[in-house]
Structure formats: C-alpha cells, structure tokens
Amino acid sequence: MAHWYIVSVVGKDRSGIVAHLSSALFENGCDLGEASMMRLGDCFTIMMMVRHDGNTHSLLQVVQPVAESMGLHVHVDKVDAHLHRHLEPDVHITVHGADRPGIVAQVTGALCEAGLNIVNLESDVGGSDAKPIYVMHIDGIATAGVPALESALAIVSKQGVQAKLNPIEIMIA
Amino acid sequence: MAKLEILTYPDERLKQVSESVEVFDQALRDFIADLEETMRAGPGGVGIAAPQVGCFQRIAIVDVSSKPKIEHHGRLVLINPEIVEYADFVKGREGCMSVPDYTGNVMRPDRITLEYFDEHGAQHTLQTSGFEARAIQHEMDHLEGLLFLDRLVSRRNDLFRRKVYQ
Numbered sequence: 283m284a285h286w287y288i289v290s291v292v293g294k295d296r297s298g299i300v301a302h303l304s305s306a307l308f309e310n311g312c313d314l315g316e317a318s319m320m321r322l323g324d325c326f327t328i329m330m331m332v333r334h335d336g337n338t339h340s341l342l343q344v345v346q347p348v349a350e351s352m353g354l355h356v357h358v359d360k361v362d363a364h365l366h367r368h369l370e371p372d373v374h375i376t377v378h379g380a381d382r383p384g385i386v387a388q389v390t391g392a393l394c395e396a397g398l399n400i401v402n403l404e405s406d407v408g409g410s411d412a413k414p415i416y417v418m419h420i421d422g423i424a425t426a427g428v429p430a431l432e433s434a435l436a437i438v439s440k441q442g443v444q445a446k447l448n449p450i451e452i453m454i455a
Numbered sequence: 456m457a458k459l460e461i462l463t464y465p466d467e468r469l470k471q472v473s474e475s476v477e478v479f480d481q482a483l484r485d486f487i488a489d490l491e492e493t494m495r496a497g498p499g500g501v502g503i504a505a506p507q508v509g510c511f512q513r514i515a516i517v518d519v520s521s522k523p524k525i526e527h528h529g530r531l532v533l534i535n536p537e538i539v540e541y542a543d544f545v546k547g548r549e550g551c552m553s554v555p556d557y558t559g560n561v562m563r564p565d566r567i568t569l570e571y572f573d574e575h576g577a578q579h580t581l582q583t584s585g586f587e588a589r590a591i592q593h594e595m596d597h598l599e600g601l602l603f604l605d606r607l608v609s610r611r612n613d614l615f616r617r618k619v620y621q
C-alpha cells in the first residue's frame with residue numbers, strides 16, 4: 283500500500299539535482315506532494331513528501347543511487363502525513379539586523395512564549411563578510427492574539443534587531 | 456433563490472472571457488440573487504464572479520463588510536466593471552472559492568477608480584482602496600478568464616534582494 287515518506291536530500295549545489303531525482307522517483311512509480319527545495323550556502327537542500335508503494339528500504343533504493351551519483355546525502359522518514367492539511371498563517375513577521383549569534387533563539391523564544399505557532403520560516407545572511415546582516419521572514423498563527431506578539435517584539439527590538447509584524451488578511455473570493 | 460455549483464480549477468471554463476451584459480431585466484436580477492446566495496454560502500467568501508458558476512457574463516458581487524476595521528462600500532453588484540484609474544501596487548494574500556486549499560501572494564494596485572453598472576442598469580463611479588479594491592480586482596480577473604494563480608509572486612525574498620549593487 284502506498285504511504286507518505288519525507289525524503290531529505292543535501293549536498294553541494296550543481297545543476298540537475300531536482301530533475302534527476304524527480305525523474306528517478308517518477309520512473310519508479312512515486313508521487314511527489316508538497317516540497318521545499320532551496321540553496322542554503324552553496325549546498326542544495328530538498329525536503330519533499332513522496333508517496334511510495336513499498337517500505338523505507340525500497341524507497342532508498344530508488345533515491346540513493348541517483349543521489350550518490352551527484353554527491354548528495356539522502357535521508358528517508360516514513361511519516362503519518364496527508365495532503366490538504368494547510369494551516370493558514372495570520373501574521374507575517376520580518377526581522378532584520380546586524381548578524382550575531384542568538385537572533386533566532388531570542389526572537390522565536392519570545393514569540394513562542396507569546397503564543398506564536400510558526401508555519402514557515404526562511405532566513406538569509408546578506409551584507410558582506412565584514413558587515414553581515416541577518417534577515418528572517420516568519421509566517422505563523424497568533425494563537426494568543428496579535429497584541430501579545432507585538433509586546434514580545436517590542437522587547438526583542440531593544441536587543442538590536444528590527445522586527446515588524448504585519449497581520450495577514452487572506453482575501454477569499 | 457438557489458445556491459449554484461462553483462467551478463473549480465483546473466476546469467477549462469474558468470479561462471473563458473466573459474461577455475458584457477446588454478439587458479438589465481428581472482432574469483438578470485434573479486441570477487444575481489442566486490450568485491449572491493452562492494457567495495454567502497462559501498466560507499469567508501467576500502466576492503464572487505459569474506464565470507465561477509459557469510455564467511460567462513461580466514457580473515461580479517463584492518461585499519467585504521464582514522471584515523473588521525476596514526473601509527468599504529457594503530454590498531456591491533458590479534456589472535460591466537471597468538477600472539479607469541489605479542495606483543500604488545501592494546502585495547496581499549489571496550484565495551479563491553475556485554481554487555480550494557491554496558493561498559498565494561499577488562501584487563495589485565492598492566487604489567482604484569471603478570466605473571460599473573448596478574443590477575438596475577444605473578451607472579456608478581467608485582473610488583476604493585485596500586482590501587475592497589483587492590477583492591474587486593480579483594473578481595474582475597475572473598471576467599477575463601484569469602485566476603490569482605496567474606498572478607502569483609514568490610513568498611520568498613520580498614524585502615531584500617540578494618544582488619550586490621556596487
């Protein structure tokens with residue numbers, strides 16, 4: 283019986299990673315679900331839902347040869363996952379500042395205490411080696427309301443980062 | 456009054472361009488009543504366009520008055536609508552009754568001036584902005600056979616660009 287797995291792939295970036303992996307999966311009867319694929323540093327990273335009629339070992343046999351041929355590491359987890367389970371975030375938070383250790387821990391720690399459930403987080407380091415800047419985008423659900431999150435961000439902002447919260451109004455028509 | 460069936464993507468009919476309304480009669484008003492009932496039956500739906508129920512005429516309804524703390528003009532029946540001025544593009548998140556379980560970011564003008572006819576054939580001009588302007592433009596896209604999927608912008612990297620300028 284087909285089951286959902288999450289396949290993680292990491293390795294040095296080069297062209298053709300997505301095309302080769304997805305072809306191998308398709309040719310072996312697998313379906314892809316939701317996926318996140320992006321370049322982090324000069325590595326390419328993939329996390330994708332794969333529906334496979336077999337077990338973890340048989341899925342690894344599909345993915346591993348093609349991954350290893352491109353110098354990539356693979357990890358497979360069998361998961362109790364389903365499609366059409368999106369949670370809609372109601373706040374978007376942008377954080378930026380001079381890069382330093384601890385920004386994510388401080389900001390997300392304060393937001394967690396104030397009731398934020400993170401749905402999506404993406405961060406980047408820009409600027410230069412001499413003056414790096416950290417930029418983070420968070421989409422989340424304000425389970426304890428927006429004012430609690432704004433209070434948390436006001437405290438965080440005194441520690442040298444700029445943080446801005448915008449409610450997400452989803453227009454459904 | 457009757458709730459109508461909503462076409463869902465990838466139904467090809469959603470790509471059809473709608474025709475202008477020429478006759479403002481009771482049949483039109485009866486259809487609009489059904490269209491409005493269909494809109495209000497949807498979860499959180501603040502607008503609907505006739506092509507979403509398989510009627511390819513330039514008719515839309517928008518009512519964002521259920522949203523707290525925004526400026527709006529109440530229930531709007533928009534027939535043969537035309538945007539005559541627009542300004543200030545902004546990004547906002549949209550969903551659609553014809554595209555279940557997916558939302559995405561779309562850039563649209565924040566302020567618009569609109570000319571349209573009501574269900575009795577009277578012509579109106581409306582200036583609006585923000586959430587209501589977004590809803591109106593989303594519905595007008597349906598009249599052109601466009602979905603918000605055709606206008607999606609990335610959720611990533613919308614504040615800073617990676618490129619180094621020097």
